[in-house]
Amino acid sequence: MSAKLCIDECHRYASDWDCVCFTVEYRKGPEFQCPRGQLDFMEAIDHVAANADKYGINKDQICIGGLSGGGWIAMGAVVQYVKAKKPCPAKCQFLITPMVCDELANTPKD
Numbered sequence: 001m002s003a004k005l006c007i008d009e010c011h012r013y014a015s016d017w018d019c020v021c022f023t024v025e026y027r028k029g030p031e032f033q034c035p036r037g038q039l040d041f042m043e044a045i046d047h048v049a050a051n052a053d054k055y056g057i058n059k060d061q062i063c064i065g066g067l068s069g070g071g072w073i074a075m076g077a078v079v080q081y082v083k084a085k086k087p088c089p090a091k092c093q094f095l096i097t098p099m100v101c102d103e104l105a106n107t108p109k110d
Contacts, residue, residue: 006067020057022048026073038076045077049089062089071098 003023022026026040037065045064066074074093081088 006070009067017093019063020055028069035080037073038080041073041077042080045089059089060091062063062090063092063094065096066098068094069099071095072100074098076098 003025006023013019014021021084022044024039024044026044028037041064045062047058048055048057049062052062064074064077065071075095075098078088078090078093100109
């Protein structure tokens with residue numbers, strides 16, 4: 001998936017929730033190994049927070065999220081903040097069917 005594929009959904013969120021949405025393009029494997037995508041997302045969060053005035057947003061109300069692999073990236077970015085002992089600018093996150101476990105992939109088939 002790409003950030004462009006999420007634009008329509010972001011428009012819906014922005015309209016329904018009266019918020020500003022950003023879509024983030026992050027590098028993916030196999031060319032880029034984990035945690036590169038999570039670090040890309042972390043850099044995007046930092047950029048939005050640092051430029052909150054420019055974007056007309058309240059930096060104290062940043063929420064991050066993602067769908068499937070993007071949910072894993074969003075969750076992993078928060079883990080990267082913890083590992084770096086750096087405060088995360090996001091106050092909450094929403095994860096839509098996050099890809100956080102591949103157990104089913106390893107389940108024997110009947």
